[in-house]
Amino acid sequence: MNRLKVLFHVNEPERWKIVLVNARNFINDVGQGRADVEIVANGAGVTAYAGDAAIIEEMKVLHSQGVVFAACRNALKMHALEESSLPGFVLAVSAGITEIAQKQSEGYSYIKP
Template identity: 60%
Template sequence: MKALFHINEPDRWPRVLLNINNFIKDVGPGGTSIVVVANGTGVLAYSQGKKELIRQMEDLHGQGVVFAACRNALNMNNIREDSLPPFITVVPAGITEIVKRQGEGYAYIKP
């Protein structure tokens, strides 16, 4: 199973992380490939996020979840790539990444 979680609103992060944890519990560890694509103001959590959110993201990354940030959104929000936590992957454009992943069979989820 492959799932792509799209987030573009910073206040939605707790729900996204809860959904991912519930999904992993349901399918079991290693039973899925999960990518989170943040664009718009959703990227703010990567640089201004509460420490608890970053810790949860880090834990999920340790379970194989990929966290991606849109370079266009980072630039729009004046966030330097080198200020991001090391587990964040920067992609050129969030929308393009979403379309690409859907073409690879990822189910699109927008909590």
């Protein structure tokens, strides 16, 4: 099996719990460090980066296992969130859709939980 690359798309805050469970189960299944995982939030999905501390704690654990967390700048602006106020592990991208399309063109599988 080739190294798998997976991109999760989150555009609703209430979907984060399931996305984090999916990412954790996936990493447990293939083995830590054996796949590339990125989670891209746009729309209202970005608000979780400034939300519930328990969720952010789970993100941190996954980040420490190599998971990339991205946030769409258009969505941050729309929700009046300053990049500087986000957790340090969050990567701001100019447009979430561009990031998602770019990653798929690089061989990432797309998953929308």
